Structures are given as structure tokens and as C-alpha cells.
Amino acid sequence: MTDALFEYAPAPESRDLVDIRSSYGLFIGGEWVDSLGDERGKSINPATEEVLAEIAYAGQPDVDRAVDAARKAYDSVWSRMPGSERAKYLFRIARVIQERARELAVLESIDNGKPIRESRDIDLPLVAAHFFYYAGWADKLGYAGFGPEPRPLGVAAQVIPWNFPLLMLAWKIAPALACGNTVVLKPAETTPLTALLFAEICRQADLPPGVVNIVTGAGGTGQALVTHPGVDKVAFTGSTEVGRLIARGVAGTRKRLTLELGGKAANIVFEDAPIDQAVEGIVNGIFFNQGHVCCAGSRLLVQESVEAELLAALKRRLGTLRLGDPLDKNTDIGAINSSAQLEKIRSLSAEGEAEGAARWSPPCVLPDRGFWFPPTLFTGVSQSHRIAREEIFGPVLSVLTFRTPAEAVEKANNTPYGLSAGVWTEKGSRILWMAARLRAGVVWANTFNRFDPASPFGGYKESGYGREGGRHGLEAYLEV
């Protein structure tokens, strides 16, 4: 993957910045408490399989305590506090996140496996930006278009995934708190450590006890949390499968629900596209965060007239990707988050080969320990192949072709999902024509996987409902 002439020496970010405890309890009512049950799990470093810490798997009694603490904080402090005061706490949290950004980035990379370049340059700046953005809304809710004095909902149960642990926490907690809700958040069982460090940051920012509660655990904890009768609002980001379970679970209750689920986004490249930037966009679309991105551009739709040229350029570019130690500042592709996820990627890729698609990866040495999967692309994929329909959630790109814009739209929309799409063309009118027809929550034009706290994000169809980010993101946490 690299040449002998100018081999970059290892440039690892220092691990000494983070202090990981051997064992963590739950963060309830502003205090660290032990779980009332004795179920525990381990969070491991996916790049080395080293055990990082033992975490509690909260049971029903723990969730009861957390929801009670959140309710108490809601009734006695947070819902009564003027927005301008709530804003001060959020601004303070945002500043502390910036101050401790390196520490958080390193911890995120260790726990999640993502390259430090991404956690440092993308995740953390966005996390801080999200808190700053919603801090600004806290005293302006009356001007958000939801009436003069929109009320908060109450206690929000929030369950987040392992792909962007801290960023998803920010997407959930910042708007909830800005609107005057209190939260009980459950991070994913494979990536709880940055959420637990965030709990420390809440204390550092003197956030009133109980406004943010963090309960760790696996599916059982999540179920206990979202079905808890004391919860007014459920927000979930994760798989469509679990999203369905949650939707069933809250059906017929007073709970509001927002779901941000899977995707199988089309990245559509027209013959008049800026080819070099399109290649970058394709790489960023599917290999960013090892493809663990719900809005990943996992289906490349390329106009047949430029297929050969684009694929040659893409393959050449994949040859320069640097896979390895997530803490090395020059790493482009880190580790797959868990052995279970690696297994899923492997089996779907094997399925792709069995169904007749041609598999290609650049020459690439995978480390001996840890969970790794090389950047992979499949050509000769048709709409009916499983790798073109199912979310792989890994660094695997399926390449399909189209002949006309209408066919591109048809193929792009021919999926149960509808989270995002990308359009690459130098023709402005075609971008608008496509955007009007693509059934996807986000349509990127001549870019991909660009995020901003001011921009709403969410899905069509089985990619979920509700929007996060921007003014629209407030609606999910207000009585409107």
C-alpha cells in the first residue's frame, strides 16, 4: 500500500492523554453509582482486542433509578430554568469539550477503532459545534416557529449506536437539554467510554444532578429504558431491525419517538462529474469510519460511459489508503468495531461473491490482532444482489451502472431505505432535478458525508423519522 521510497514512519498519538478506569459504574443523579444487579460486560479495543474496562449492564432497577433522577431534575430544576440559564451550561459543556478534545479523540479511537485523524478532525469539532449550536437556541425557542413558548417534553430516553459514540451523544443530548428536557442515555455496549467521560464533563460544567444520566448496557438495558413508563420521549439511532422493535414497544403510549436507522445510499456519478473529486467523494462516502456510517454511500451508481475511467481512478486511489493503528495520525482506515460486525461484513461479502459479483481489494496487509477488513469493492453488481440491498455497515462498496438520469433516480430510490444520496455532476440544473426526485433525507451535491449542526438530518422510508440538527431538530424535543 505504501512505497519504499517515502514510507511514513509511525506517528502515533499519545495514549497517555487518557485515563481509563478498570471498571465503571452508572452515572445517575450526578453521581457514580454501582449497578444494583451484577451483570457486567467488557469494552475492548477493536484494534488490539485488549480489554479496556469493565462496564455495568444496567438492569430494570437501575433504569428506574435513572429515570427517577431525570424526572426529579426535570421537575425541580431544568424545566423551570430560563433558557438563557440553560444555555450557559451548554456553552460551558461545549467549551470543556473543546478543551479536552484531544483526550476525547484519543479515547474515541481506542474504544471505537476509528482513525485518530477522523476523531480529531471530524468527530470532535462536530461534537463541540453541536453543543454550541443548540446552546444558542436555548433562549430563542419562542422564535423557532413552534409558538411563543414551546414547552419541553419531560424525560428523554436516548439510545445511541457505536459508530460515532460521542457525536451521536451530542446529537441527542444537546437539543434535548436546550429545549429543557432531561435525559437518560444509553451508549452502545462496545463503545461506552467517551459517554462515561462525558459524564465527568457534565460534573466539571456543574450541570445540575440528574439532568444527564448515563446507563451502560446492551440490548436489555436499552429495552428497559425505552419501555419505561416514566419516559416521555424516545430517541434512537441504530439498526432498522431494533428501530422496529422500539416502535412496537412505544406504540399506544404517550411517548414521542424519533428514529434514525439504516441506509443504503446511492452515490451517483454522472459522466460530466469532476472525476478526481468524485473519487474522493466515493472514498469518503464508503470508507469514512470503515463504512460504519448509516448514511454511507454504499452503492456507487456510475454512468456507463465513464465506468472504466472512474473505476481505474478509484482503484488507484484505494491503493493509497493506509490501513492500520487507529492512533497513528496517518491512518485512513481503522479497525472494525467488533468481531460480530466483522463477521457480518465477511458473510455479506462472501454472499456477494457467491451471487456472482466481482470482488476487488487493493494489496493490503491486515494486522494480526484485532478486527480488520480491507477496503473492498464489488463490480458487476445488480439491483437484486444482497450486497446492493442490505446495509453492510462496513468498508464494502457495490458498483452499479446506469445510462440516463431517469434510470439513476429509479435505481437510487429502489431501496427500502432513504437516508442520504450523493450526486456528482458539473451541471447545476441536473443537481436540482435529481434532488427533487431522490427520496432521501439528505442529498449531497459534489460532496459526501458532510455534516453541520445547522443542517437537519434524517431519513425517508425505513431509514426512520424525525430530524436531528438545525431548527428542525428542536421539534423532536418540544411540545408543539
Next chain:
Amino acid sequence: MRAFLHGLPGVDQVGADQRAAMLATRSIKTTAKRQAIDLAVSMVDLTTLEGADTPGKVRALCVKARHPDVAQPDVPRVAAVCVYPDLVAEAVTALRGSGVKVASVATAFPSGRATLDVKVADTVHAVAEGADEIDMVIDRGAFLSGRYGKVHDEIVAVKAACGDAHLKVILETGELATYDNVRRASWLSMLAGADFIKTSTGKVSPASTLPVTLIMLEAVRDFAAATGRKVGVKSAGGIRTAKDAIKYLVLVNETAGPDWLDPGLYRLGASSLLNDLLMQRQKMATGHYAGPDYFTLD
């Protein structure tokens, strides 16, 4: 020509800037840094292009080019010394036997505002005086008014006047303004026979930038894939620190590929850069910085 140049894939400015910025975050440390510094030194076209240049100034620069640092005898020599045509003879004498090439700007540098006869005569003179390399400027006026044929034919004529001398074609990207123009001018120059394409004269701001060099590296890469001929790239102007130079090398490495990491295919046109490279080199060897007074100003 026009149809061909306008048929080249466009360049998305945001995307190109983003790619260059991402590559600039590469962290080059320890052994890689040492290697990169020596490579950068060997790629420097040590340049003096002032109205006040004198034979004495050129002679001093040539001594520096042969032995960049007396305190570090193992420093490689630079690639070339770049001067105005009337000082070529001086540089040729001073560099004889050193392996350092003599490059001369020509064709009414830096503006290029002269008739073709004058440009050719300027080139012929420099070559006759012994220049190994000619750095010509394109007619930006003609380019911007869409007279691509004129730009092309001038390059062809100057190339013919060069004989065996290598021709570097300066695009003056700061005046071309858009990345689409940079890509078109790159292809135009390569099709006309350029051995090198060069970003800037150093007399116009902005001079070389990372994204502009990125576009030009993509062009030489694609040109080599299409024709089999490898054209070199020279980034000139505004590159002052070792850190900047290393960013350019990373760009070369990951865009055109390692083949271009060679003074025969990539150059850095600079003057003050050399001393910073030497200072960083010494710091890596000894563990501490010497003051700027320990490096000669020539």
C-alpha cells in the same frame, strides 16, 4: 484544442481544497522526516530573480548550491540554480563539474508580454550561454481570452529553440484564477511538449498553493497514463519552511505517485526554503536548533 481542453473533467474547487487540506495533515516524523528533508534539498531550484542580481550574487548562490551547509557535509546538493538569462554564463562557470544544473527563466519573464521573436531569441541566448533548463512563461492574456492555439504554438516554438535543454512551462496559476484553467493550461503545455509544468513565477500572489499543485500532479499522472510520457512538476513561490516542503512531498507521493519523488520529475522553486531545511536537518541530527546565523545567507 478548445474542444479538447473544455472536455477535460472539471475540478470541483471545494473538493480539491479539501483533499489538499487532508493530505496536509499527514504527520511525517523521525526517519521519514529525515528522508523527506534530504529529498527536498535535492529538489530545490535555488533561485535568484531580482532586478538587483549581480555576478557576485550569482556566484555566491552557486557556492551554496554545491555545498548547502559547510557544517553538514553530507547534505545533498540542490537540483539547479535558477537565474535570469544574462547571468547564465556566470552560473555555468561557477557550477562546472558540480552536477548542479543551470536553469534560466526566459520568454520575457515574468509577464511574458513580448513578441514570439523576442521570446525565442531570449531562449536561444540562454541556451547558447549554457543553460540546461529553460523556465518559460505562458501568455496568460492569450490563455484567458481563449486563444489556446497561440499559447500552444509559442510553447512549441520555445521548445524547438531549447534544443537539448529541458523546458519548464510556467502557468502562473495565480493569474489563471480557476482550477479548471489550471488543469487546461497543464494539458495544453504537456501537449505542446513541456518537460515540466511549473506553478508560478514567484512574482504574482498567490504563488504556489497545495491545491494548485494537486491539480497539476493529477494532470501529469493522467497524461502519463494516456501517453506514457512523464512530465515533471515544479512548485515555486511561497514555500519557505521544511514543514511546507514536506506537505508538498506528501502531495506528490499520494497523487502522482512515488515515481515523481525524484528531482527529475519534481522540483521546489525557492530561496529561503533551503536554510530552513538545513536547520531542521541539523535539529534532527543534534537534537537542538542552531540559530539562523549558523546558516549562510547567499
